Amino acid sequence: MVNTETATRILENLNTAVLLFDKALRLKYINPAGEMLLAASARQITGQFIEELLPYSGEFTAALRRSHESGNPYTEREIQLCLASRQTVTVDCTVTPLNEPHLESELLMELLPLDRHLRIAREESLQAQYQATRTLIRGMAHEIKNPLGGLRGAAQLLERELPSAKLKEYTQVIISEADRLQNLLNRMLGPNALPHKRLINIHEVVERVYNLIGAEAADAIKVTRDYDPSIPDFEADPDQLIQAVLNIARNALQAIDGNKGQITFQTRIQRHFTIGQRHHKNVACISIIDDGPGIPPDMIENIFYPMITGRAEGTGLGLSIAQSLVNQHGGLVEFSSRPGKTVFTLSLPLETNNEH
Ligand SMILES: Nc1ncnc2c1ncn2[C@@H]1O[C@H](COP(=O)(O)OP(=O)(O)OP(=O)(O)O)[C@@H](O)[C@H]1O
Ligand SMILES: [Mg+2]
Numbered sequence: 001m002v003n004t005e006t007a008t009r010i011l012e013n014l015n016t017a018v019l020l021f022d023k024a025l026r027l028k029y030i031n032p033a034g035e036m037l038l039a040a041s042a043r044q045i046t047g048q049f050i051e052e053l054l055p056y057s058g059e060f061t062a063a064l065r066r067s068h069e070s071g072n073p074y075t076e077r078e079i080q081l082c083l084a085s086r087q088t089v090t091v092d093c094t095v096t097p098l099n100e101p102h103l104e105s106e107l108l109m110e111l112l113p114l115d116r117h118l119r120i121a122r123e124e125s126l127q128a129q130y131q132a133t134r135t136l137i138r139g140m141a142h143e144i145k146n147p148l149g150g151l152r153g154a155a156q157l158l159e160r161e162l163p164s165a166k167l168k169e170y171t172q173v174i175i176s177e178a179d180r181l182q183n184l185l186n187r188m189l190g191p192n193a194l195p196h197k198r199l200i201n202i203h204e205v206v207e208r209v210y211n212l213i214g215a216e217a218a219d220a221i222k223v224t225r226d227y228d229p230s231i232p233d234f235e236a237d238p239d240q241l242i243q244a245v246l247n248i249a250r251n252a253l254q255a256i257d258g259n260k261g262q263i264t265f266q267t268r269i270q271r272h273f274t275i276g277q278r279h280h281k282n283v284a285c286i287s288i289i290d291d292g293p294g295i296p297p298d299m300i301e302n303i304f305y306p307m308i309t310g311r312a313e314g315t316g317l318g319l320s321i322a323q324s325l326v327n328q329h330g331g332l333v334e335f336s337s338r339p340g341k342t343v344f345t346l347s348l349p350l351e352t353n354n355e356h
Helices: 004-013 031-039 058-070 115-161 165-189 202-216 240-255 297-302 318-327
Strands: 019-023 026-030 074-082 088-098 105-113 196-201 221-227 235-237 260-275 278-290 332-338 339-347
Touching: 004 196, 019 031, 019 202, 026 031, 031 105, 058 074, 058 088, 058 105, 074 332, 115 165, 115 318, 196 202, 196 240, 202 221, 202 240, 202 260, 202 278, 235 339, 240 278, 240 318, 260 339, 318 332, 318 339
Parallel strands: 221 260
Antiparallel strands: 019 026, 019 105, 074 088, 088 105, 196 235, 260 278, 278 339, 332 339
């Protein structure tokens, strides 16, 4: 039998969030991991009803009440909880009703946060997916470019031999369509220039895109800024980063599609951040947040692939180009999306040789 002091020490040091509710489902106890997960202090939230703690997770709290009433334990894996701050976290959840004779019934809840684990797993698959596509595209583009050059050259030769100028219209169609295809292939191949890096401030980049998008957006769309001015300067190619942020911000604009909406440009610093296998002490994050309809669920897995588009007039290259430009800076583009809130975040390491 462990004594109370030991039990408390264990609870206080667990990585699993442990919450205890009384019979009315009011919070009685929360351990520090729980405080971290809910981003609230025990003092603030003790005594609150479960529905107050998780006001946007109605289905979940209803399931808890059912479990409490029936006395049956309840387990669910990888659920998304929307916190009072409207942040979402992914957790494995176990709920155990405690019904001991002579004691008031209670409910014990364990929440194991998975986001970090999921994020790394997803990030790795994202990088692998990205590499595989690029190899495929390089091969394919190479195979198309040679015959295309031949076709264009032949059309030019033919044009010189044509007896009537009127027929040139046709050779011109061949030439201009060949050029259009060539252009598309070049865009699919992604940036071919290495970044021209210089010391820049991240806000140089974000301000430029903010102004461009502000000018493009209809009046009904509010474009706002939320900057952390303390982000230090770092070495980067501003033109490439502008292109990357612009591609993402234009998508947000197109997603809102003339309706009323809001786009926010946010900058933050993240400490101790892993990109791929590399750990970085400081990472600059640019988030583009929109309140449009969100990414269609069937596209979520493939969104960074070239040619994946949900728009009739889209080429589906914007995001794949943004990802490769940011990769060239040792960074990564990630997103989360639900109807009403889509966030694309570009993470850029602030130091170039900081793998510790
Ligand atoms: N913020 C967003 N909200 C909703 N859907 C989005 C958002 N960003 C991207 N998408 C979806 O992802 C698709 C792919 O975007 P991407 O920028 O790669 O290509 P595109 O915008 O279709 O074409 P292009 O950028 O090459 O003109 C879009 O067509 C759209 O369906
Ligand atoms: Mg786009």
